Amino acid sequence: MRTVFLHLHDEGQANWNNVHFDFERVPVVGEYVTIKSDGDWYKVEMVVHTPFSKGMCAEIYAVKVNQQKEIKNNVKSAKSGVSFQ
Template sequence: METVFVHLHDKNDFNYVNEYHQFKRVPVEGEYLVTKVDGDWYKVELVVHTPTSKEMIAELYAVKVDHNEEINKKRKM
């Protein structure tokens, strides 16, 4: 497991919630993540790899999304 520093925010609100999380692999831009069971969905906007850090392998920025809207977008494709 790799430690990733995650910056979460709501759409149009950049008051980030900053948390460390363990991932088997670093999420990539455009993927979705949740930070707890039945938690909010977040879409990854930016990934910064940090190979020189001893605390983490990457930082990522993600915006809260409505999971129903995201699923419906995929269904319409």
């Protein structure tokens, strides 16, 4: 497991929610993360690797996104009219 320091925020806001989580691998820019099964989705904007830190391997900055909109824009079957509700 790799401990990362997540910096989560709403688009256009500086309302940071800073939390540590363990991941199997470090998420990369453009991927999505969520911190609970029914929680908000966040799109990774920037990854800063921190090999000097004993407590974490990276800091990740991510912005909250609309889950349904992201699915519609990124999943091929969603573009053909399939509903994900």
